[in-house]
Amino acid sequence: MAEGSYNQFCPVAMAAEILCTRWTIVLLRELVAGSTRFNELRRGVPRMSPALLSKRLKDLEAAGIVARSQLAGDPGLYEYTLTSAGKDLGQVVFAIGEWGQKWVTTESSLGKLDPNLLMWDMRRNINTKPLPRGRSTIQVIFSDLQEARRNWWLIVEPGADVDLCSVDPGFDVDLYLVTDLRTMTEIWMGYTTIAHTKSAGTLVITGNRQLEADLQTWLGLSPFAKFEKSVA
Structure with missing residues (x-):
């Protein structure tokens, strides 16, 4: 999944290879918040191109973080849900948001x-x-x-x-x-x-x-x- 490897066995480095590609954490924020369909995810990451969103979802699926399932009655639509490994990332995403709220300046956020x-x-x-x-x-x-x-x-x-x-x-x-x-x-x-x-x-x-x-x-x-x- 990683676009570049740190070549380190350290769990931090290994996790970073999966989670620190562009838009991945923000996409995880949407999944953790409960969005499950492609169009819902797009609304939560409006500046992310559909092609990149599709790629990141495939990457997360390959990493065992997201499961894709076809919606009953509509063969063209899929639902994306967090696996046990994905749900475990909820605390990570929230901790990042907490840090950002506390330590990123208000003016930076409002910019x-x-x-x-x-x-x-x-x-x-x-x-x-x-x-x-x-x-x-x-x-x-x-x-x-x-x-x-x-x-x-x-x-x-x-x-x-x-x-x-x-x-x-x-x-x-x-x-x-x-x-x-x-x-x-x-x-x-x-x-x-x-x-x-x-x-x-x-x-x-x-x-x-x-x-x-x-x-x-x-x-x-x-x-x-x-x-x-x-x-x-």
């Missing part, structure tokens, strides 16, 4: 903003329990982005996974969040709070009052937000 990744990460971490029993549609509007990347819709329905759309789904919107990409990223990563940004006028919320009141509860934060920065 690499990505609405696709931000919204995908928010979607999979939404806590649906506090939301109404019917369908809820939340529109996030990034006022600083061009039209093609400005509008996003989160659709929550009972008994279904939260859906994320970048094209208007045609449903009545229950809650609007209008902000800029940096502010929303700061909220998600725990660098600031909803209350502070509302007070500062960098986040404007309109719509269902109960959804707004419970916003922090159902929106949540990045899994890494609980780790305090050790650098400014």
Whole structure:
């Protein structure tokens, strides 16, 4: 699998040959987070080419980290799941994320903003329990982005996974969040709070009052937000 060998028997070197090729750890982050289909993985790594994604999945399968299985009823679709060895890497991926949250500067992180990744990460971490029993549609509007990347819709329905759309789904919107990409990223990563940004006028919320009141509860934060920065 490795694109170059360290020629060392040390377990660190041997593991690095498998895990430290470009995009591999980031792809593992998506698999650990629960993405199993090719298109789901693509949404989690939007800057990774489909050809490279396919190659890395094959590499991980060859290394015994990922298992590929055909989806029942559709011979053209496959599901990618972590093996026991892959699941064991969850603690490694989380430890890397914890280190990055603590020791990479805030400005360095906020210099690499990505609405696709931000919204995908928010979607999979939404806590649906506090939301109404019917369908809820939340529109996030990034006022600083061009039209093609400005509008996003989160659709929550009972008994279904939260859906994320970048094209208007045609449903009545229950809650609007209008902000800029940096502010929303700061909220998600725990660098600031909803209350502070509302007070500062960098986040404007309109719509269902109960959804707004419970916003922090159902929106949540990045899994890494609980780790305090050790650098400014």
